Amino acid sequence: MNHLTVNLHLLMISFYQPTTTRYKIICEAKAFPSDQYAIQSQIKLHGINPENAMIEVQPGNGSEIITTANIIEAIEEYGDSVALVLFSGVNYYTGQKFDIEKITAAAHKAGAFAGFDLAHAAGNIELNLHNWKVDFACWCNYKYLNSGPGTIAGAFVHEKHIHNKDLKRLEGWWGNDMSNRFKMEKTFTPSPSAEAWQMSTAPMMLLAAHKASLEIFDEAGFTDLVTKSKALSDYLFFALNHINQSQAFTILTPANPEERGCQVSLSVHNNAKKIFDALLPHGIFADWREPNVIRIAPVPLYNTFEEIFLFAQTFQQLLNTSNV
Numbered sequence: 243m244n245h246l247t248v249n250l251h252l253l254m255i256s257f258y259q260p261t262t263t264r265y266k267i268i269c270e271a272k273a274f275p276s277d278q279y280a281i282q283s284q285i286k287l288h289g290i291n292p293e294n295a296m297i298e299v300q301p302g303n304g305s306e307i308i309t310t311a312n313i314i315e316a317i318e319e320y321g322d323s324v325a326l327v328l329f330s331g332v333n334y335y336t337g338q339k340f341d342i343e344k345i346t347a348a349a350h351k352a353g354a355f356a357g358f359d360l361a362h363a364a365g366n367i368e369l370n371l372h373n374w375k376v377d378f379a380c381w382c383n384y385k386y387l388n389s390g391p392g393t394i395a396g397a398f399v400h401e402k403h404i405h406n407k408d409l410k411r412l413e414g415w416w417g418n419d420m421s422n423r424f425k426m427e428k429t430f431t432p433s434p435s436a437e438a439w440q441m442s443t444a445p446m447m448l449l450a451a452h453k454a455s456l457e458i459f460d461e462a463g464f465t466d467l468v469t470k471s472k473a474l475s476d477y478l479f480f481a482l483n484h485i486n487q488s489q490a491f492t493i494l495t496p497a498n499p500e501e502r503g504c505q506v507s508l509s510v511h512n513n514a515k516k517i518f519d520a521l522l523p524h525g526i527f528a529d530w531r532e533p534n535v536i537r538i539a540p541v542p543l544y545n546t547f548e549e550i551f552l553f554a555q556t557f558q559q560l561l562n563t564s565n566v
């Protein structure tokens with residue numbers, strides 16, 4: 243339903259209901275800006291100052307990586323003042339994958355809800371939201387799931403919340419149960435699923451594009467795609483390490499495949515933008531993040547090992563000639 247930031251807001255309406263003592267939101271430092279704005283504006287909506295309520299867990303030891311221990315420590319430190327722990331599944335900047343299950347368990351232990359923005363995780367890594375007991379999640383489908391920019395987004399609510407009458411929710415007719423939706427009654431009967439959070443008529447064209455994409459994923463098989471994804475990005479790490487004898491760049495993404503998806507972020511020390519701009523004419527679609535980060539994401543559906551070889555070769559040439 244809707245788009246990602248809209249879904250995040252709708253779910254936070256339900257899962258961020260601060261009290262005078264429990265009002266903090268713990269999130270990652272350098273979360274995607276839209277998430278930061280959503281968090282800050284939700285806090286303000288309740289008349290609270292975000293500076294007192296938004297706790298960003300910082301990476302440690304001069305690295306860009308926020309360890310699970312850092313996160314659990316922060317949750318334990320703020321304990322019963324924490325209302326919500328909100329993380330991404332995979333950080334958009336570093337490509338770091340967070341341990342959703344452990345973060346959720348720590349949030350629950352502190353008596354807080356756990357929610358996740360899966361923009362960079364959906365279609366990229368294996369997710370098991372139900373078994374991990376995640377309270378809610380939302381994601382867009384235009385990154386790894388290929389449904390086209392601005393297409394329909396997704397939302398997950400754990401089934402344990404479905405019959406919770408105390409949970410507040412913004413409601414509209416499309417969230418009303420199908421069995422009596424068209425009876426046009428005054429009383430809202432929630433659909434017995436995350437669909438209760440839907441408000442408006444489903445946008446058919448966007449859903450059609452998304453369905454077409456999901457059918458391709460089903461045909462390929464997600465487990466096989468993840469296996470190939472790991473092999474592709476392992477090879478990318480190998481090739482990058484091979485060409486980086488002169489330390490021209492730093493790989494921000496953890497090398498361990500358990501701590502990342504297929505995205506690999508490179509902090510390029512000199513002439514980063516010039517090198518990035520030179521990739522496209524070589525047919526390489528990378529992604530740029532200020533001030534000097536190039537993101538590469540070999541995706542298993544359509545990228546090949548040969549393309550990684552060609553990327554590494556081109557990148558090396560550009561690094562060697564970029565000072566000229």
Ligand SMILES: Cc1ncc(COP(=O)(O)O)c(C=O)c1O
Nearest residue numbers: 245246247248274276334361382
């Ligand atoms: C992590 C993350 N959160 C939120 C958004 C915002 O998505 P939307 O424009 O669909 O609301 C994005 C978009 O790139 C994102 O990467």
